[in-house]
Amino acid sequence: MRILRTRYLLLLLLFAGILGGLLHTAWPFLFYPRQNLSFSFPVQPITADDSTAKAGIAERDITPPAGIPKFGYSAWAKDADGFRTRLKARAFYLKGPGQTPLAIVQLDLGSGSLVLRHRVAELIADHTDVPAHAVTLLVTHTHSGPGQYLGSDFYNVFGSNRAGFDPALFEFFSQRIADAVINAYESRREARFAVGQSDLFGVTHNRAIGAWANNFPEQDPSTADPMQAVNPTMTLLRIDQRRGDRFEPAGALSLYSIHGTAIPPFTRPYHADVWHWISEQLESELASDYPQFIHGPAQATHADNNPAWKEGLRGDREAERIGKALGKHASQLFHSLESQLTDTLNTAVASRQLDLLDDIDPGRFGLCERAIAGASVAGAANGDEVFPISYLPFLKENWPRRVFSDNCQGAKQWMLSKLQLLLPAERFPHQALFQIVRINDLVVVPLPWEITLESGNRLRQAVASTLPEGSDWKVEISSLANGYFGYAVTPEEYALQYYEGGHTLYGPHTLDFLIQQSERLSRELQQQGDINDIPAQQTFSLLSRQYFPDSLASPGTRRWLSEPTRHDGDATTGPYWSLLLEAEPADQLALDRPLMAVHCDDKVISDDSAELQLLHQQDTEKGHGRYEVRWYPTTPSPSGACRFFVSTNQPQAVLSAPLP
Numbered sequence: 001m002r003i004l005r006t007r008y009l010l011l012l013l014l015f016a017g018i019l020g021g022l023l024h025t026a027w028p029f030l031f032y033p034r035q036n037l038s039f040s041f042p043v044q045p046i047t048a049d050d051s052t053a054k055a056g057i058a059e060r061d062i063t064p065p066a067g068i069p070k071f072g073y074s075a076w077a078k079d080a081d082g083f084r085t086r087l088k089a090r091a092f093y094l095k096g097p098g099q100t101p102l103a104i105v106q107l108d109l110g111s112g113s114l115v116l117r118h119r120v121a122e123l124i125a126d127h128t129d130v131p132a133h134a135v136t137l138l139v140t141h142t143h144s145g146p147g148q149y150l151g152s153d154f155y156n157v158f159g160s161n162r163a164g165f166d167p168a169l170f171e172f173f174s175q176r177i178a179d180a181v182i183n184a185y186e187s188r189r190e191a192r193f194a195v196g197q198s199d200l201f202g203v204t205h206n207r208a209i210g211a212w213a214n215n216f217p218e219q220d221p222s223t224a225d226p227m228q229a230v231n232p233t234m235t236l237l238r239i240d241q242r243r244g245d246r247f248e249p250a251g252a253l254s255l256y257s258i259h260g261t262a263i264p265p266f267t268r269p270y271h272a273d274v275w276h277w278i279s280e281q282l283e284s285e286l287a288s289d290y291p292q293f294i295h296g297p298a299q300a301t302h303a304d305n306n307p308a309w310k311e312g313l314r315g316d317r318e319a320e321r322i323g324k325a326l327g328k329h330a331s332q333l334f335h336s337l338e339s340q341l342t343d344t345l346n347t348a349v350a351s352r353q354l355d356l357l358d359d360i361d362p363g364r365f366g367l368c369e370r371a372i373a374g375a376s377v378a379g380a381a382n383g384d385e386v387f388p389i390s391y392l393p394f395l396k397e398n399w400p401r402r403v404f405s406d407n408c409q410g411a412k413q414w415m416l417s418k419l420q421l422l423l424p425a426e427r428f429p430h431q432a433l434f435q436i437v438r439i440n441d442l443v444v445v446p447l448p449w450e451i452t453l454e455s456g457n458r459l460r461q462a463v464a465s466t467l468p469e470g471s472d473w474k475v476e477i478s479s480l481a482n483g484y485f486g487y488a489v490t491p492e493e494y495a496l497q498y499y500e501g502g503h504t505l506y507g508p509h510t511l512d513f514l515i516q517q518s519e520r521l522s523r524e525l526q527q528q529g530d531i532n533d534i535p536a537q538q539t540f541s542l543l544s545r546q547y548f549p550d551s552l553a554s555p556g557t558r559r560w561l562s563e564p565t566r567h568d569g570d571a572t573t574g575p576y577w578s579l580l581l582e583a584e585p586a587d588q589l590a591l592d593r594p595l596m597a598v599h600c601d602d603k604v605i606s607d608d609s610a611e612l613q614l615l616h617q618q619d620t621e622k623g624h625g626r627y628e629v630r631w632y633p634t635t636p637s638p639s640g641a642c643r644f645f646v647s648t649n650q651p652q653a654v655l656s657a658p659l660p
Contacts, residue, residue, distance in 0.1 A: 053345030056188035071147025090296035106296030144271035164545025281327020301456025315572030366509025374502025446481030
């Protein structure tokens with residue numbers, strides 16, 4: 001009798017757990033209000049400028065306040081409590097004589113967003129000559145940045161640790177990014193350009209080597225090398241601007257395939273991951289002669305290419321090591337292009353927005369009628385496993401459906417089985433922007449999917465086949481641009497249902513569809529010139545919840561609460577100095593403005609670097625916030641006298657505390 005009662009109790013607990021999980025999942029869809037976003041894109045004629053090619057580059061800080069949910073690790077993420085590195089928007093304005101001007105923006109964010117792209121296009125319309133279809137948002141895919149700004153309910157709910165589209169955060173991003181584009185436009189000058197590519201192995205490895213090896217059935221999968229099954233190619237656009245009677249280095253836009261996951265789950269600060277050091281390495285090298293130089297690195301085909309961190313050391317120091325290696329490679333590539341600089345700038349852009357729930361001309365090429373998430377998504381990707389979830393049947397990798405697989409989704413094990421059909425297809429991402437962007441002999445294919453290595457190879461080959469012969473075309477795919485649709489794997493990779501295959505929402509032929517659409521768009525661009533196939537009027541309706549504060553305070557009374565103390569840290573962080581700071585509450589402290597610095601005899605370390613970190617500890621009953629300020633010196637024993645400084649609204653302008 002006791003055994004029977006125990007079984008009933010366990011069944012009751014299991015039922016309660018399942019019911020609770022379903023209620024938690026459904027809650028936002030049942031009770032969150034909707035935010036309607038409407039966009040209008042007037043026709044913007046190309047204006048005659050002059051006979052010279054021009055470029056402008058600008059940067060804006062887009063670090064939001066603490067307390068915002070973070071995107072990328074989903075339920076394994078934590079609300080931000082401060083920053084280790086700031087998050088940036090870097091805008092590149094390009095205009096050839098008589099051609100369509102381009103605005104390409106690199107963002108230290110986890111994903112692109114179609115509604116964010118559309119809003120930026122609206123905001124810049126009256127202040128620049130960039131038409132709406134010529135705006136492109138590229139991202140780094142850091143997993144330590146904010147969420148809640150995407151264009152679909154599915155990822156606003158499940159992509160972060162908390163649910164809902166945040167209209168205030170969305171507008172904060174929109175205004176800051178638009179400001180960067182407008183500033184780049186206003187700072188445009190006569191310019192010269194060069195494009196190059198160079199390979200770097202050793203900083204990435206293939207995290208889904210079994211799935212990748214399935215592309216090559218004639219080869220022994222046990223011989224597949226994860227360190228070689230990567231996209232090693234860095235693509236870089238160098239821009240020099242005229243300054244007086246000479247041209248000087250002004251900026252660079254680069255693409256490389258590496259997941260933004262060197263910083264692990266469950267961490268709290270905002271962090272640009274390896275991308276901070278990729279950017280900083282080249283910028284700091286040129287800073288003494290060209291202090292305004294800007295480097296914007298963004299994603300290529302990274303979906304199964306993880307950072308090659310050392311076992312047991314994943315974290316800040318490994319992100320720095322890998323990022324600096326890539327930054328040094330970018331520097332070498334940048335300098336190698338000096339002799340190739342040209343004042344010729346030929347640009348073209350084709351943009352086409354498709355609703356994947358509609359009938360699509362010339363066909364779907366096997367694309368499923370609606371999105372379905374696979375059970376392996378809950379199991380997480382290799383390197384991010386969580387015990388025991390990642391090891392359970394149906395949730396673990398390489399557990400494809402072997403029966404009842406004759407539906408469109410094929411081998412995919414459906415998360416929640418048929419219950420997933422209760423979520424309307426419109427709640428998944430379905431408005432996709434396809435683009436082809438040409439800059440001299442560089443052809444960038446921005447896509448709102450995470451593209452695996454072999455998927456990228458096939459896409460690149462397809463687009464290259466449409467290009468005129470006689471030029472040394474450099475084609476690269478940029479994942480997660482202008483939106484987010486999960487992954488795009490090859491049919492062979494999909495068959496094994498690793499995380500990447502389970503997260504390919506529209507089925508095993510998603511890549512076939514992307515190839516056909518990209519190939520078609522590229523061919524039409526060669527034949528017809530610029531293409532603007534974006535609806536002039538659009539409306540989106542998103543489940544909303546605000547996390548961003550209603551207002552941010554001006555600097556208030558701030559004071560140090562302790563003396564600087566040295567800590568040994570651990571193997572992932574290294575040694576650091578810290579002290580406590582009292583300032584505004586976390587929901588009133590703006591983190592997109594200069595806040596703190598360390599002044600030593602021979603240099604000043606700003607909070608733009610990764611050496612300074614701000615961590616919110618708690619808000620007090622008296623309306624203050626308590627923070628820990630950390631300094632991670634690049635040298636273990638700084639030479640000379642050093643002092644911590646923080647900006648205030650007091651007459652002395654700064655508040656300082658010396659190191660003992």
